[in-house]
Amino acid sequence: MAKKILIVDDEKDILESMEMLIKNIGYEVKTANNGKQALAMLKKESFDLVLLDILMPQMSGRELLEKIRADPKLKKQKVAFLSVVCLSESGKDVMKRLKPIDYFQKPIDVADFKKRLKGILK
Amino acid sequence: MKIKARLLIGAGISISLVLLFSLMVYVSFNEVAEENERELTAHEIHKTVSELDIIMYEYLTYREERMLQQWNSKYDSTAEIIEKAPEGEWKVIKLNYDDLKELFSKITANYEKEDNSELEERLVAEFLIKSHAIISDSSTIAEEAYNNAILAQKTANNSMVITFIILVVALMGVSLYTARRITEPLYKLAKGTKIIGKGDLKHVIDIKSRDEIGELASAFNQMTNDLKELDILKTQFLTTTSHELKTPITPIIIQSQMLLEGSLGHLTKKQKKSADIILRNMEHLNKLISDILDISKIQSARLKLVSSKAQIGVCIKETIENMKPAANQKKIIFITKIAALPKITFDKGRIEQVLTNLINNAIKFTPEKGKIMIESAKQGDSIIVKVKDIGMGIKKENLNKIFKPFAQVAPSYAINQKGTGLGLAICKGIIGKHGGKIWAESTFGKGSTFSFTLPIKRR
Numbered sequence: 001m002a003k004k005i006l007i008v009d010d011e012k013d014i015l016e017s018m019e020m021l022i023k024n025i026g027y028e029v030k031t032a033n034n035g036k037q038a039l040a041m042l043k044k045e046s047f048d049l050v051l052l053d054i055l056m057p058q059m060s061g062r063e064l065l066e067k068i069r070a071d072p073k074l075k076k077q078k079v080a081f082l083s084v085v086c087l088s089e090s091g092k093d094v095m096k097r098l099k100p101i102d103y104f105q106k107p108i109d110v111a112d113f114k115k116r117l118k119g120i121l122k
Numbered sequence: 123m124k125i126k127a128r129l130l131i132g133a134g135i136s137i138s139l140v141l142l143f144s145l146m147v148y149v150s151f152n153e154v155a156e157e158n159e160r161e162l163t164a165h166e167i168h169k170t171v172s173e174l175d176i177i178m179y180e181y182l183t184y185r186e187e188r189m190l191q192q193w194n195s196k197y198d199s200t201a202e203i204i205e206k207a208p209e210g211e212w213k214v215i216k217l218n219y220d221d222l223k224e225l226f227s228k229i230t231a232n233y234e235k236e237d238n239s240e241l242e243e244r245l246v247a248e249f250l251i252k253s254h255a256i257i258s259d260s261s262t263i264a265e266e267a268y269n270n271a272i273l274a275q276k277t278a279n280n281s282m283v284i285t286f287i288i289l290v291v292a293l294m295g296v297s298l299y300t301a302r303r304i305t306e307p308l309y310k311l312a313k314g315t316k317i318i319g320k321g322d323l324k325h326v327i328d329i330k331s332r333d334e335i336g337e338l339a340s341a342f343n344q345m346t347n348d349l350k351e352l353d354i355l356k357t358q359f360l361t362t363t364s365h366e367l368k369t370p371i372t373p374i375i376i377q378s379q380m381l382l383e384g385s386l387g388h389l390t391k392k393q394k395k396s397a398d399i400i401l402r403n404m405e406h407l408n409k410l411i412s413d414i415l416d417i418s419k420i421q422s423a424r425l426k427l428v429s430s431k432a433q434i435g436v437c438i439k440e441t442i443e444n445m446k447p448a449a450n451q452k453k454i455i456f457i458t459k460i461a462a463l464p465k466i467t468f469d470k471g472r473i474e475q476v477l478t479n480l481i482n483n484a485i486k487f488t489p490e491k492g493k494i495m496i497e498s499a500k501q502g503d504s505i506i507v508k509v510k511d512i513g514m515g516i517k518k519e520n521l522n523k524i525f526k527p528f529a530q531v532a533p534s535y536a537i538n539q540k541g542t543g544l545g546l547a548i549c550k551g552i553i554g555k556h557g558g559k560i561w562a563e564s565t566f567g568k569g570s571t572f573s574f575t576l577p578i579k580r581r
Contacts, residue, residue: 011369011372011373013370013373014369014372014373014376016373017372017373017376017377017380018376020376020377020380020385020386021376021380021385024380024385055365084364084365084368084369084372085365087428087471088425088426088427088428088469089361089426106368106369106371106372107368107371107372107374107375107376107404107408108372108375108376109379110375110376110379110380110383111379
């Protein structure tokens with residue numbers, strides 16, 4: 001069965017583009033345009049990876065990941081950040097405390113993204 | 123107290139003391155002159171009266187009219203000097219001198235009389251008593267004047283020495299004060315200005331004196347603080363703006379890459395070219411935004427590293443691997459010489475950024491089918507990495523300029539290779555943050571070598 005990925009981003013065009021790209025690789029994709037919706041979806045069904053934007057209104061990606069890590073059923077969920085904010089701006093504590101599996105910087109390089117995504121979902 | 127007030131008070135005291143002692147010198151010298159004059163007058167009288175004695179005896183012996191005239195003229199010339207002398211101590215001498223004339227007249231008048239010898243003896247004796255009294259008095263005055271002159275001279279000398287000492291002390295005082303209170307704080311201020319000028323707006327100039335320099339330092343610190351606030355605003359603005367700009371770039375890049383890959387169906391040559399132009403320019407725009415953000419962080423000393431311990435050799439090999447497609451386009455080959463090196467702590471992403479930049483420049487300036495050498499080795503307490511090319515090289519006068527932001531000194535054939543002009547400035551900032559150095563060596567026309575070092579143990 002194809003691996004299933006949830007993409008969370010408030011930008012519609014980014015969401016659609018990422019969906020197209022990942023579907024094209026051959027994975028199953030679902031999308032959410034805010035943290036609340038994503039959390040509801042995560043509680044309903046299981047995903048192999050969550051691709052999470054950081055800068056979102058209402059609930060930021062960081063807040064969402066904190067909620068995921070706090071939930072006993074979801075705390076081992078694989079999550080990777082996908083953000084315009086670079087890693088040094090996010091702070092080291094984010095990587096240490098919230099343990100995202102990877103950190104993709106927007107705009108992504110498609111070839112590099114594919115390589116790393118395959119590595120994560122191997 | 124203000125420096126101006128202190129200096130004025132110091133100068134005032136010094137000038138007053140100097141004036142006082144100069145006045146003493148003047149008065150003493152005047153006294154010396156007066157005493158000399160007095161001594162001279164006394165000697166003159168002494169001499170004249172002695173001569174008058176002699177002439178009188180000559181007259182008594184030879185009785186010549188010539189001697190009378192000689193006596194009178196001698197008497198009159200000195201009478202003028204005595205007349206000019208002040209009253210007081212000269213009074214007795216004056217009276218006796220007047221008496222001399224009278225006695226001499228009596229002596230000459232008596233001579234014409236008969237049987238005069240007894241009276242003459244008495245008159246001559248009286249004359250001699252008076253003349254000797256004058257000689258004695260004038261000697262006393264001369265001696266006294268001489269002693270006074272010596273004393274006054276001593277006072278004058280001492281006053282001169284004291285004036286000189288005051289001048290030296292005042293000068294030394296002013297020099298020391300200037301050095302301690304003005305030069306040192308100014309040096310501190312200049313040093314602080316340089317530090318702040320380099321972008322460290324957290325620096326506080328530590329001068330607390332309540333004078334003009336203290337005021338200047340305080341104004342300076344206030345200004346730095348204002349600048350710091352402005353700088354925070356600027357950084358926030360730049361960060362937010364660049365994030366906002368990168369958001370729309372993201373789907374454009376994904377879409378054009380997918381188009382070019384053929385994921386969305388086969389493209390004609392023209393369509394491919396169009397998508398390629400869109401992608402290339404988007405990537406350039408993205409790089410430009412990243413570079414502007416980086417350089418603003420570097421310039422405001424806000425660059426943060428995400429460091430970990432790793433092999434620099436692995437990092438170099440990975441970067442070269444990523445650069446191969448670009449090199450292949452110009453049929454450029456890489457020659458690597460990477461020594462076995464100890465693990466060091468560094469920001470992998472940032473060092474890759476530096477290497478990518480240096481190798482990218484090397485590719486840009488190397489002619490087709492050329493080669494690029496990449497070496498790394500241990501050098502003392504550091505690891506040195508070199509990127510050598512056999513391109514056009516850089517003119518000596520440009521070697522330092524190239525590490526400054528927006529300095530592009532590209533030769534004409536590489537001019538259409540778009541750069542941001544920020545790459546090397548960012549490299550310098552990143553290497554500097556790691557505690558290393560970056561520099562370029564070049565022989566114009568023969569190629570360039572860019573080298574950087576990273577300390578094995580970071581301080």
